[in-house]
Amino acid sequence: MSENLTPENDPAARVTPASRQGKTSTRFIEHFVAPLEETPLAAVDKVDEEAAPLSLWADAWRNLRKQPLFIISALLIILVVVVAVVPQWFASVDPTSCTLDDSAEGARAGHPLGFTLQGCDVYARVIYGTRASLMVGIFTTLGVLVIGGIMGALAGYYGGWLDTILARLGDIFFALPLILGAIVINQLPAFRDNRSVWTVVVALVAFGWPQIARITRGAVLENRNADFVTASKALGLTPFRALVKHVIPNSLAPIIVVASISLGTFIVAEATLSFLGLGLPQSVMSWGNDIAAAQPQVRNNPGVLLWPAVALSITVLSFIMLGDALRDALDPKARKR
């Protein structure tokens, strides 16, 4: 018998309908199972064993593509991003050319949503306000991911006194509500005099990072003693390299889910700060500023407050839905069968 005769290439060992053709057992066998010809191949048997195993991400992507929740939210987010990058494609009217002749006028041709008290086109302002709100959301989330991620990963991976110190530091910031902290920071001279998207981002990051730090710490703690980490260290990786190359990539799933949802809450926080007069400067067009400006007129002209609020809510909603869909896709245990 040759050495490379494995069940795969040994014709006799292969039991396929074709090879069984014409072969009849001489012995009497009582059959309780349907013959192979009549048994359709189950899904499990169709899996191609030669193919590379699916990673968590590829598996999640296969699952996501079929989820209406994900498709809707992804399309909405793409739309919002495009509006933020090229608002002129969506509004032909200049949002800053306002005449008091139009003050608080209703909708008319070319101005579907009417006018603000200052006579600006509401639709154009909603479209052009997208950029500032989205920038705050995205950059705050990135900042929170970097700071909270590093803090949480170091605390969870190394443990000991570093964990104690970072956990206490996180507690201090966590005990102060996000909005309160951001209000106080925005009062600082460097912030009050140079208000822009970036000052709001820094203020929100300063008090928003502990949440991501906690999630990251938990995820890293779960993975730091896993076999693949021990194996990578045994193969000569320094503990830090093992953290960067193996522990963090395997801890990303819950972090991404929380980050997607908090992106929405950061947009709401920016609007709240702008509403309190401590967020973006008046010169920056944003939904929060427009809502704040419309507030005194809300009883006479509610549409001016309504439309930026609707735009904001839809954007936030799509990020929350994306987070929900990602949670379902990235957690195979919770997935519906």
Place this chain on the structure above:
Amino acid sequence: MVMFTIRRFLQLIPVFFGATLLVYFLVFATPGDPIAALSGGKPMAPAVEAALRAQYNLDQPFWMQYFLYLKNLVTLNLGQTFSGQEVADVIARAYPVTARLAIMALAFEAFFGILFGVIAGLRKGKLFDSTVLVASLVVIAVPTFVLGFVLQLVVGVKLGWARPTVSGTAPWNELILPALVLGLVSLAYVIRLTRASISENMNADYVRTATAKGLSRRRVVVVHILRNSLIPVVTFLGADLGGLMGGAIVTEGIFNVPGVGNLLFQAIKKGESATVVAVVGILVIVFVVANLVVDLLYAWLDPRIRYV
């Protein structure tokens, strides 16, 4: 248990000092001279100005100011506002109002959140479940202040069911609408958490056992499923008490509630560090104590959890 409680209170100390120091520093670094603002920007007699500065310790460097503040704190002297009132008095007036507001909001979100969450979780995929899910998403996505204005306009002004703004004494019945607005976003989170937790536990072995031994549906749901599903919900509610205080800044502004949120916002704008730090200090204590209560509740909800 006792040791655990004591240890947790000891942990409170660094968090308290850290948070107050942080806030004290931030308010200290705030520009503008609060004393100059006191006289409306007009020149002040140098002797008066020096006396005022000395009175509020504003002539001291930062560390000295914080140290003097702590020294006063030990004797329960919270200092004075710039208009000469005792900070302790101001807080004693404002705090009960916000406490009422927060308790009502918390009760509202806990009761309806758990109720709707349980029903939705038990009927996963049915009409009630989908409706509640979509509604909760919308509530989360709409900023609190927009919800506040809309409810104020519709319920307060158009329908006239409630006073649009709250009067000076802020009695319970006038705080219903603000408490609703304050608790609405958290209500949505409580519903979603409860629903997820319930539907996860519904297929557990102990539920099948309980049903198999002939317990009524009500007892299985309330005693077995609900009790085992409450831990994440209770965790959220405990942490939310701090969030409610932050939300109170906005809600109290909309409904003109004379509470801590309003007080805090005004004090931050004035750079009145004594008031800000006192309010934030209390806030931090409430936050940490709430989390301690949550930890102790774990042991009651799940007897396997023991503290030593």
